[in-house]
Amino acid sequence: MGSFKVKLNGKYAKVRWKNGMRIIDFMHQLCVNRETHLAKKNGRLVSELEEVSAKDRIEIFGVVYGG
Amino acid sequence: MAVRCSKCNGTAVIYLPYGNENFCKKHFVDSFERRVRRTVREFRMIRKGDRIGAAVSGGKDSVTMLHLLRGICDSMRVPLVALSVDEGIEGYRARTLQVAKENCRKLGVEHKILSFKKEIGITVDEIAEREERMRTCSYCGVFRRWILNKAAREMGLNKLAVGHNLDDAAQTILMNFLRNEPFRLARFGPSGGIIKHEFFVDRIKPLMRIPERESAVYSIIKGMDIRFGRCPYAHEAFRNKVRCFLNDLEEEFPGTKFRVFNSFMSVRDVLGEKFNTNETPMKCKQCGELSSQEVCMRCRMLEELKFEK
Ligand SMILES: [Zn+2]
Numbered sequence: 001m002g003s004f005k006v007k008l009n010g011k012y013a014k015v016r017w018k019n020g021m022r023i024i025d026f027m028h029q030l031c032v033n034r035e036t037h038l039a040k041k042n043g044r045l046v047s048e049l050e051e052v053s054a055k056d057r058i059e060i061f062g063v064v065y066g067g
Numbered sequence: 068m069a070v071r072c073s074k075c076n077g078t079a080v081i082y083l084p085y086g087n088e089n090f091c092k093k094h095f096v097d098s099f100e101r102r103v104r105r106t107v108r109e110f111r112m113i114r115k116g117d118r119i120g121a122a123v124s125g126g127k128d129s130v131t132m133l134h135l136l137r138g139i140c141d142s143m144r145v146p147l148v149a150l151s152v153d154e155g156i157e158g159y160r161a162r163t164l165q166v167a168k169e170n171c172r173k174l175g176v177e178h179k180i181l182s183f184k185k186e187i188g189i190t191v192d193e194i195a196e197r198e199e200r201m202r203t204c205s206y207c208g209v210f211r212r213w214i215l216n217k218a219a220r221e222m223g224l225n226k227l228a229v230g231h232n233l234d235d236a237a238q239t240i241l242m243n244f245l246r247n248e249p250f251r252l253a254r255f256g257p258s259g260g261i262i263k264h265e266f267f268v269d270r271i272k273p274l275m276r277i278p279e280r281e282s283a284v285y286s287i288i289k290g291m292d293i294r295f296g297r298c299p300y301a302h303e304a305f306r307n308k309v310r311c312f313l314n315d316l317e318e319e320f321p322g323t324k325f326r327v328f329n330s331f332m333s334v335r336d337v338l339g340e341k342f343n344t345n346e347t348p349m350k351c352k353q354c355g356e357l358s359s360q361e362v363c364m365r366c367r368m369l370e371e372l373k374f375e376k
C-alpha cells in the first residue's frame with residue numbers, strides 16, 4: 001500500500017494506493033459521491049471504474065453543487 | 068487497462084451504474100441525445116406551430132438543453148429563441164451570461180438578455196444588502212419567473228423550455244412528499260404549466276430524464292466551456308439535504324432517481340384529479356400578469372422591498 005496524490009477540486013489530496021485500485025476507490029476514500037463528481041486520468045475524462053497505475057495523473061472534480 | 072465501451076470496445080468516458088454500462092464519447096452522446104428526443108416526443112413537448120423559448124442561464128443544464136433543442140426545433144421547423152436573465156450578481160452572472168451568449172452565437176440562436184434592474188428596478192446584489200440569504204433566493208426566483216413569463220409571452224412564444232434534470236425532478240417530488248404538499252406535487256411534471264391560461268407560457272423540461280452528472284459529461288464532451296460554479300446566494304437548506312440523501316441512495320442503489328420519477332409519473336394523473344385546486348387565475352391589479360391573488364407575488368415582494376428601504 002503506497003500513498004498517491006490526487007487533485008480534488010483543484011487542490012492536492014493524499015489517498016492510499018495499491019495495484020488494481022480504481023478511481024471509484026479514491027472517491028470513496030475522499031468521501032465524494034460519483035453522482036456529484038467526475039474524474040480525469042492523464043487529462044482525459046474517464047469512467048470511474050478505470051484502474052490507476054503508479055504514474056497516472058488523477059483529477060476528481062465536482063459538477064453538481066448544492067443550492 | 069482502460070475501461071471499454073459496452074457497445075464498441077472504444078475507451079469509456081462514463082460509467083452509467085443504473086444500466087451497468089460504460090460508454091465511449093460517441094455512444095454516450097448518441098444515447099443521451101436519443102433519450103432527450105424520446106422525452107420530448109413522449110410528452111409532446113414540441114409540436115408544429117409552436118414558438119419555443121429556452122431559458123438559458125449559462126449553466127451546464129440549460130446550455131446542454133439549448134444544443135439539443137436547436138436540432139429538434141430545426142428538424143420540426145419550429146422557431147427557437149434563447150432568453151437569459153441578468154439578476155445583477157457581481158462576479159458570477161457576467162461569466163455565465165458570456166457562456167450563454169457564446170453558445171447562442173455558435174448555434175445561431177437568437178438571444179435576448181433581460182435584466183432585473185430594467186424589468187424590476189432592483190438587482191439581486193441590492194436585495195441581498197437588505198435581506199437574509201434565504202429571502203434573497205425567494206425574491207430572485209419569483210422575479211426571474213415573472214420576467215421570463217412576461218418576456219416570452221410578449222415575444223409571441225407559447226412554450227418556455229427549462230433545463231430541469233432528473234436530479235431536480237426527484238428532489239422536487241420527494242420534497243413535496245416530505246412536506247405534505249399534495250397540491251404542489253400534483254402540479255409538477257415534465258410539461259404543462261403551473262396553471263392553464265392563455266396568459267401563462269407553458270413550461271417544458273426536455274432534460275427531465277437526464278441525471279445531472281450526465282448533463283455535465285455532455286457539456287464537457289461538446290466543449291461548452293462551462294464552469295461548474297454555484298450562485299453565491301444559493302441557499303436551499305432542505306433541497307440540499309434531499310439532494311445528498313438521493314445521491315447517497317443512488318450510489319448504493321443505482322436507478323433510485325429514475326424510480327422516484329417513474330413512481331410519481333405512474334400516479335400523476337390520479338393526483339391531478341384529486342388535488343386540483345380548480346383555481347381560476349386572475350390578472351394582478353398592479354402589473355397585469357397572472358396571479359392567484361389580487362396582487363401577484365412579484366408586486367407584493369416589490370412592495371415589501373420598497374417599504375424596507
Ligand atoms: Zn462506443
Ligand SMILES: [Zn+2]
Binds near residue numbers: 356366367
Ligand atoms: Zn403583479
